Amino acid sequence: MTGTAGATAYPSHPAERDAWIVSRRAPRRPMDGERPYACFVEDEVDASGAAQPVATVFLTNRECPFRCLMCDLWQHTLEDSVPSGAIARQIDVALAGLPAAAVIKLYNSGSFFDHRAIPPGDYPEIARRVSGFRRVIVECHPSFVGPDVERFRDLVPGDLEVAMGLETAHAAVLARLNKRMTLESYAEASGTLRSMGIASRAFVLVQPPFLPVDEAADWAVRSAAFAFDHGAGAVSLIPVRGGNGALDALAETGEFSPPRLATLEAAFDGALALGRGRVFADTWDLGRFSRCPACLDARSARLRAMNLAQQWMPRARCEACDD
DSSP states (O other): OOSSSOOOOOOSSHHHHHHHHHTTOOOOOOOOTTSOSEEEEEEEEOTTSOEEEEEEEEOOOBOOSSOOTTOOGGGGOBSSOOOTTHHHHHHHHHHHHSOOOSEEEEEOSSOTTOTTTSOGGGHHHHHHHTTTOSEEEEEOOGGGOSHHHHHHHHHOSSEEEEEEEEEOSOHHHHHHTTOOOOHHHHHHHHHHHHHTTOEEEEEEEESOTTSOGGGHHHHHHHHHHHHHHTTEEEEEEEEOOOOSSHHHHHHHTTSOOOOOHHHHHHHHHHHHHTOSSEEEEOOTTGGGGOSOHHHHHHHHHHHHHHHHHOSOOOOOOOTTOOO
């Protein structure tokens, strides 16, 4: 168990869920509000099919106001907002140590357009820092999609794209994730972005809690289809990881188990077969989902190759396992 509270029943009322989730957390990690907590450059296929170097900057900021059941990003957040100008300075630190890239992702463990995280007065300085990139991608909860998005778009010389967590198209499961959104609010936010001429991408969970294990891959594919239906140009498949306290408590009651690597593979195969847009499998720390070290490297390499090729490839065969 990561947190201090036991595996008592998950509350049925949204107002009680925040306290249940927070009570099961471990302490936050020490963070410096003048530095991003991580940054790197990796290739990603763009809408034209060309691989482009993409810089990802994980900004240090205050915690998101939503206490999502599956989230572990709070571990790298601050209890208070960073001062004005700090985000621009964090970007300076990141770019000083990164190789050149065509695209930049500014992810802040919450919503870029949450005024408590990034004040609108900082938009011009941030826009100047990213003026050399052809595309700027920020993350945002659907409830924060509004006029600020358009304002920031007009300051950025390149294209703006907004990443939103759809999580799952299973309405009943989504309602229990404590994300305080619905499929309808996601669709509305996506429509607003389209009306602004702003591209979007979606995060989809592979095997969230409360979903039968044997339905996990199918629901990930159905969720990707829902995102594409509402204008997403890309979908990232995120296998749900335990370790945030709340999910560990649900694991004790049998309401959550992390997906097997085969489930992520099936979800990726199915979502890519839709032919509706780009699909990316999250390949970080795949060993957590593997039961067989003999084939882990080959299977991980296949997923990374498919991320770049955007084409199905035969699965690795392994005589040591039946996964």
